[in-house]
Amino acid sequence: MIFEQILFFVAGIGAIAGALGVALLRNPFYSVLALVAHLVALAVLFLLLRADFLAAAQVVVYAGAVMVLYVFVVAYVGGTDEPLRPDSGGLLATLGPVFALALFLEISVAVLGSSLGALDSRGVEVGAGFGSPGEIGRLLLTKFLLPFEAASFLLLLAAVAAVLLARKRRGLEEPEARVPALSVSDVMKGSDPV
Amino acid sequence: MSTSWFVVLSAFIFSIGAAGVLTRRSPLVILLCLELMLNAGNLALIAFSRMLGNSDGQIFALMVMVVAACEVVIGLGIIVGMFRRRLPIDVDEMSELRG
Numbered sequence: 001m002i003f004e005q006i007l008f009f010v011a012g013i014g015a016i017a018g019a020l021g022v023a024l025l026r027n028p029f030y031s032v033l034a035l036v037a038h039l040v041a042l043a044v045l046f047l048l049l050r051a052d053f054l055a056a057a058q059v060v061v062y063a064g065a066v067m068v069l070y071v072f073v074v075a076y077v078g079g080t081d082e083p084l085r086p087d088s089g090g091l092l093a094t095l096g097p098v099f100a101l102a103l104f105l106e107i108s109v110a111v112l113g114s115s116l117g118a119l120d121s122r123g124v125e126v127g128a129g130f131g132s133p134g135e136i137g138r139l140l141l142t143k144f145l146l147p148f149e150a151a152s153f154l155l156l157l158a159a160v161a162a163v164l165l166a167r168k169r170r171g172l173e174e175p176e177a178r179v180p181a182l183s184v185s186d187v188m189k190g191s192d193p194v
Numbered sequence: 195m196s197t198s199w200f201v202v203l204s205a206f207i208f209s210i211g212a213a214g215v216l217t218r219r220s221p222l223v224i225l226l227c228l229e230l231m232l233n234a235g236n237l238a239l240i241a242f243s244r245m246l247g248n249s250d251g252q253i254f255a256l257m258v259m260v261v262a263a264c265e266v267v268i269g270l271g272i273i274v275g276m277f278r279r280r281l282p283i284d285v286d287e288m289s290e291l292r293g
Contacts, residue, residue, distance in 0.1 A: 028223055045203075045237060046237075053252070062259065069266065070222075076274065076277070104208075107208070112198055125247070130247070139250070155260060155263070162267045
């Protein structure tokens with residue numbers, strides 16, 4: 001029990017630190033790396049909540065695949081430091097954190113003040129198969145078959161759209177001007193082939 | 195650990211993401227902060243799923259992951275397109291998507 005609490009606080013602090021890193025670091029490249037740390041810490045929290053399959057999917061799909069995409073795009077676009085606002089903090093830059101703090105207090109009060117009786121308990125006892133890949137797969141293929149198929153269609157759509165968005169416009173690229181082949185007579189004359 | 199701890203942590207991460215979306219200017223970082231918000235929602239879903247002993251919330255979280263992946267792919271495609279056209283990578287300067 002005490003081990004669970006220590007793990008919760010370590011992973012929770014890691015997740016918060018990663019999130020702060022994403023929002024505050026100036027270089028987008030470091031932001032991506034902070035998000036990877038945040039996702040791994042979140043996967044530990046998922047494990048604490050007995051969501052084994054989702055924890056694995058989080059690490060493999062999110063921290064593994066999606067973040068690689070981010071790293072490639074940041075490297076392509078050029079991860080330059082974001083310049084400070086010229087007027088050194090507009091209205092939004094000052095009001096944004098205030099709004100976020102108000103949002104946090106509002107959600108916390110709303111959730112903790114609700115009459116959900118089970119909120120202060122650890123939850124009901126669950127069997128050994130809770131959150132296992134088998135359980136998730138059974139649910140996906142029986143109760144949630146339609147959302148599952150819709151998700152596969154959505155992924156296909158996104159892949160096609162990404163290719164369309166990122167391709168070069170204006171048709172095919174023009175072939176580069178050919179360097180004329182060096183013929184024997186050119187060499188004999190000693191002239192420049194171009 | 196009681197469920198309320200997880201929910202409050204999730205609310206905190208969500209607020210950090212919201213602050214990032216409001217204050218940052220680079221669309222890349224805004225997309226990253228959107229990921230933070232989606233992940234905070236996932237954490238709350240899974241916490242409630244554990245509280246009720248019902249796996250449906252985990253399926254919902256999986257769907258959120260799928261939608262987040264799609265959103266990332268489209269967003270990064272738009273950013274690459276902006277970069278190709280030598281447009282400034284800055285949301286304050288971008289106000290339209292018309293090619």
